[in-house]
Amino acid sequence: MTKKDYFFGPGIFFFTVVSCLALFGHGSHWIPSGALLDTTIQEIQKANAQIILIGNSILDHAIDENIVSEELGCTTYKHAVPGSASASWHLSTKNILPKLSQKPEWVIVFFRDDYLSKPRYRVYDYYYKKLLLLTHTPEPLLEQLAYQQTESPLADLLYRNLGFFRKRRGFRNSFENYAKYVSNYLADSNISIRKASSRVFARVNMDPELLQEKTTAAERHAEADQSVFQNQRDTTFLPAIISNITSQGSRPIFVRLMRRRDGKKEPQAAWLIQYMNELKQYLDAQGIPLIDLSSVPGISEELFTDGDHLRIPDGRRIVSSEFARRLLPLLENGVHCRSGARVYPNTTPTINSAN
């Protein structure tokens, strides 16, 4: 066999692979558009907001900013980006606040569980595109915390450098849609595969023993995955989010929102209790309030549409009022709302600890 023969196969391999990858380009990892940033800034300026609420769809479902504004007598603006997590909240606070001619008095960040200290959570694919909407510039901290020193450096390297790799979710979706189409055709059925799947594999149809085993295993895995807050805080966006807010003369508040499971009468996971206690200590040391809305009187499992989202308007109204009630004493200490705040009789404001 000659040298030419040796390299013929690998030559075709590299040519084909490189050609395909080139079709989708190297694609800079970070091509910010800032579209959401610009519209949000305009809206906040227009609203002349004294309080900005930042969070994701859980915030969107849980809090009605009009109720909060009415109860507190402050102008409130809600910046809820569906699916967002700490990376998005970092970009929002970093890039929106400096551009506002009139700074808000309070910036309130809503989170669930340990989202505040999971920098790599929701930064890929769909969420990656969402992040691009919140900046015009390179973001070194985001790059460092979300896309480097990860469990799979190889995947991150590919993600940063290959347009083809970043489009893979789209390819997978197309493939799955094609398979669904073929399945519907072969089965001569018009039922959507998604609906059929959710019915066939509904919780009630699963073997209870196996389901319990899997749930226990998943919870054990999740617990093993949770280092407590003290170990995480310096590699997260939390210090940056605080700094982004305080450097603009605003004051931060963090609010933990409730989930459906919090409505059950079951004890919380030990790691989460410890996590919240440590988070509270950390924030207390800096004089930053933490409001725990994981337990709200009147909210039961039935008021949730799924695991995370409250029903509108019933669930939202209750939580919005409760949030305003707990926020009020804090505002009285440091904020002068433009139209005055209503005072609640017989309430002793408290900031709950984790449990």
Added chain:
Amino acid sequence: MLFTSSTFLLFFLLTTISYWLLPTKRSQNILLLCGSYLFYGWIHPWYCILIASSTLLDYVAGKKIAASSKQGVRKVWLLSSIAWNLSLLGFFKYCNFFLDSLNDISSTLGHSVQFQLLPIVLPVGISFYTFQTLSYTIDIYRKQLEPRESLVDFALFVSFFPQLVAGPIERARRFLPQIESPRSIHPEQVIQATSLMLRGFFKKLVVADNVAVFADQIFSLRQPSMLLLAAGTLAFSVQILADFSGYTDIARGAARLLGFDLVVNFRQPYLAVTPSDFWRRWHISFSSWIRDYVYIPLGGSRVGKGLPFARVIILTMGISGLWHGAAWNFVVWGLYHGALLYCYHVMGFGGAWRPQSAPATLFAWLLMCVFTLFGWSIFRTSSLSWLSRVLSEGTCIGSEEQYLIAIHVIVLTALYSLPLLLKCYIDHYEPRNKVLQALWDSAAFLLLLVFAKEASKNFIYFQF
């Protein structure tokens, strides 16, 4: 250290480069031995103590067996080796299984005695290297092999990292000479090896991990229809082949890059036309081990066709099933295959029998597919009572949704299997066509980028 992790890729790259830079075979073997212990200890450091103890005992036992001319002494050393290795395997793998079974029997008989299960973690790969070391001492006892002087060489034979945790199970007679000889590498070998590794990663990350989702879901249902169970079993049959043969391909490719040739472990097992044919194609290194060290010593086919043969074959396959896992479904799966082998043998379709005509071949293949699939449903089920309930009480087609999902699972399994079928076709009909081979490799690489999941599942055979 998982083959599918970035850590392994870095480890393998550094080891391979350092390995070929070393000037002598001895220094290469020392590096590989250190690398193998690092690889194994990465999972859990105390695993190294276990494997080292087996290595040392079998090294000494091998020398003592060969050195003695007295049959009694030879037998004592052989039995010591067997007892030690099987005790380790029995304790770590089967202790809780037996305790649990005793508890069940005790409850059934109405006794209140309950044994506490022990918090034992099964060391991965113990079933594989135990069989390897056993073959060494048994072969020396049978005077088919000379004991080795070099402890490094022998330790490397036991712990060689590409095949340490899930085989293929190498025989000392075949692998030790490779360790003792100088190795060389040339471009064609590198190309073949990387292509083999790519195929392995493709099978595992694209095929096995993706079809596993359906199998897992269906086997977690309370009462799937028969059709849904069949679809789930089909998905599992593709998953287990892609998973295990994928591991073997990566192992063989990695070994080839280091200058070693590991034994072929799979030869299109789902093309088998009889149970004997299946076991000549599936996990070949294991089935040949069981044949040589269990089946033949028990009497093999020499005992005749009647009940003695049934006893031998069913016992052998029962042991084979138990090797796969410490649960009754694995034992039943082994016994089921034993019964199949016996029935085919009695009807004159055992051994090397092949159908003579195309229709007969097609019929035999279809029948074998059904038997194999049913076997996998026993293998995959988490409890035999679940399977018997589903088979006795389940509806045939189920609701329209169940029917649709079953069709969807079959379609997706077929789509994920398509590249592997294409590869089989190319390997069979166009083995010398470099363009087709390279195009398949390119497609596999690109599909790997698209379909590999962020979190890969463990290899199924790690648990055995």
